[in-house]
Amino acid sequence: MKNIVVIGGGVAGVSVALLLGTLGKKVTLIERKPTLISGPPFCHLHAGGNLYREIDDNQCLTLLRQSIDFAKVYPFAIDFRPTVIAIPTEDSGTPTALLRRLNLLKDEYAKFVSKEPEAKVLGEVEDYFHIFERKELEELAKEETPKSPKTPKEWIIPLAKHLNLDSVKYPLIMVQEFGINLFRLASGASLALESMSNVTIHYNSVVKDIKKSSWGFKVFCEGDFEGEIEANYLINATGFRTGEIDDMLGIKSQRMVEFKSAYTAKWSKREELFPEVIFHGARGTPQGMGQFTPYPAGYVQLHGMTQDITLYSDGLVSSSKDSSQPKLASHFIDKIENTWSKEEIQERTTRAIRHLANYLPDFAKEAEVGGPPLFGAQQIPGFDPSLRVAEVSFPLKNYARCEIVKVSSISDMAIAIFRDIKDKESLENSLWSMVNFSEISEDSISRYAKEIAQSRGYPSEMGDRCVED
Ligand SMILES: Cc1cc2nc3c(=O)[nH]c(=O)nc-3n(C[C@H](O)[C@H](O)[C@H](O)COP(=O)(O)OP(=O)(O)OC[C@H]3O[C@@H](n4cnc5c(N)ncnc54)[C@H](O)[C@@H]3O)c2cc1C
Numbered sequence: 001m002k003n004i005v006v007i008g009g010g011v012a013g014v015s016v017a018l019l020l021g022t023l024g025k026k027v028t029l030i031e032r033k034p035t036l037i038s039g040p041p042f043c044h045l046h047a048g049g050n051l052y053r054e055i056d057d058n059q060c061l062t063l064l065r066q067s068i069d070f071a072k073v074y075p076f077a078i079d080f081r082p083t084v085i086a087i088p089t090e091d092s093g094t095p096t097a098l099l100r101r102l103n104l105l106k107d108e109y110a111k112f113v114s115k116e117p118e119a120k121v122l123g124e125v126e127d128y129f130h131i132f133e134r135k136e137l138e139e140l141a142k143e144e145t146p147k148s149p150k151t152p153k154e155w156i157i158p159l160a161k162h163l164n165l166d167s168v169k170y171p172l173i174m175v176q177e178f179g180i181n182l183f184r185l186a187s188g189a190s191l192a193l194e195s196m197s198n199v200t201i202h203y204n205s206v207v208k209d210i211k212k213s214s215w216g217f218k219v220f221c222e223g224d225f226e227g228e229i230e231a232n233y234l235i236n237a238t239g240f241r242t243g244e245i246d247d248m249l250g251i252k253s254q255r256m257v258e259f260k261s262a263y264t265a266k267w268s269k270r271e272e273l274f275p276e277v278i279f280h281g282a283r284g285t286p287q288g289m290g291q292f293t294p295y296p297a298g299y300v301q302l303h304g305m306t307q308d309i310t311l312y313s314d315g316l317v318s319s320s321k322d323s324s325q326p327k328l329a330s331h332f333i334d335k336i337e338n339t340w341s342k343e344e345i346q347e348r349t350t351r352a353i354r355h356l357a358n359y360l361p362d363f364a365k366e367a368e369v370g371g372p373p374l375f376g377a378q379q380i381p382g383f384d385p386s387l388r389v390a391e392v393s394f395p396l397k398n399y400a401r402c403e404i405v406k407v408s409s410i411s412d413m414a415i416a417i418f419r420d421i422k423d424k425e426s427l428e429n430s431l432w433s434m435v436n437f438s439e440i441s442e443d444s445i446s447r448y449a450k451e452i453a454q455s456r457g458y459p460s461e462m463g464d465r466c467v468e469d
Pocket residue numbers: 007008009010011012013030031032033037038039040041042043044045046205206207208237238239240241259260261262374375376377378402403404405406407408
């Protein structure tokens with residue numbers, strides 16, 4: 001039987017190993033860290049790309065389709081709460097400019113659902129997005145906050161109570177772009193993979209070199225697994241280190257790598273369920289987008305797309321003519337491999353909290369640092385830093401190079417690899433329906449998700465999702 005070697009156990013490597021393992025392939029997964037899916041974070045299912053005003057309609061439509069597929073593959077990782085999109089009064093954009101695309105996305109969602117009822121993972125088509133005028137918010141702010149919000153109106157009530165209504169333009173938009181709980185994804189996917197007898201996982205093991213051979217590749221590892229593995233088919237799923245494997249194989253390729261960080265705040269006084277909230281702004285400027293992502297027990301993940309919160313002035317690097325691997329400055333590698341200084345965590349988290357002060361004044365007054373940052377480096381293939389959709393390429397025979405930018409691309413990515421292994425035999429997209437997690441109990445997913453969160457230094461509550469389906 002062919003031995004398929006997957007290098008890297010992030011969401012890309014784990015997803016392709018899950019699909020190939022379920023389809024009966026012999027898979028060896030090599031991961032340098034002690035647990036799977038421990039690379040850069042993810043919290044938002046980009047089901048329509050409405051966080052990105054700068055990308056074209058095609059990328060948004062692909063993000064919608066791929067996000068639906070992602071939610072079908074990993075339903076246990078989805079946090080079923082909507083996202084509110086607000087345009088700050090000082091921003092040059094208008095909410096009406098977003099409505100054209102939202103209508104396009106809603107029509108596309110309707111088409112998916114009418115073709116395949118299982119695609120209805122984002123709720124009713126009619127509810128894909130809703131708009132709220134200021135007067136309605138003023139009225140809703142007087143209502144009691146529901147404990148288990150279901151309708152768009154119920155979801156907006158806590159925001160209507162805490163939002164500085166003068167700070168944004170109208171209408172406010174609510175869209176069914178849900179959350180993703182990365183700890184639950186790591187938990188369920190790890191438990192499923194570990195239960196497969198045809199999948200071997202080598203943790204704490206690093207691929208140091210690769211040599212081409214007559215049957216495929218010889219992969220040399222160091223760490224808990226020391227030695228050489230023969231691969232008939234090689235999958236490079238090493239995330240921001242993709243270029244290192246290309247360099248080992250002598251392949252020239254162009255990509256960018258960007259280091260970014262989100263922050264963990266705790267808003268102890270918040271007991272109600274909040275939607276996720278986006279305050280649009282020009283990326284990289286002091287008014288960069290603010291993102292408020294709620295977790296249970298008052299924890300909130302924050303992004304601020306400014307140079308001194310989520311982005312870094314030297315955080316985006318490109319590959320060179322000498323190496324396919326973009327070189328991040330050593331202070332980023334030190335953060336990824338070792339740790340952050342307490343001072344920087346305090347300083348950047350505080351700035352992230354203050355970034356929202358004009359919009360959510362109660363939050364900015366009451367919130368404090370709630371845990372370590374959620375950070376990492378991600379790759380963007382090619383030359384365009386605003387690219388949000390990419391899957392996989394096949395630069396050599398029997399070599400697949402995963403290049404996802406958003407986690408929603410894993411389904412198309414893994415299917416393309418399976419087709420390449422099967423000599424491009426035509427196969428249906430229903431392949432993923434064979435992967436199911438019915439053997440893994442909700443209890444074990446939930447328990448292990450909390451353990452993973454804690455083992456990485458985060459509050460165990462962040463391993464819980466806010467809202468189940
Ligand atoms: C701050 C931030 C926020 C983000 N938010 C979102 C979001 O909300 N939604 C979204 O869709 N996306 C988001 N992303 C992007 C998302 O995190 C990435 O697209 C995704 O995690 C990439 O997964 P991956 O499996 O390709 O890479 P990784 O997760 O980086 O996995 C690669 C793995 O390979 C291992 N590895 C590397 N080299 C070797 C080697 N030589 N030997 C053995 N193992 C090796 C690494 O240890 C790692 O575990 C965000 C990114 C950042 C930085």
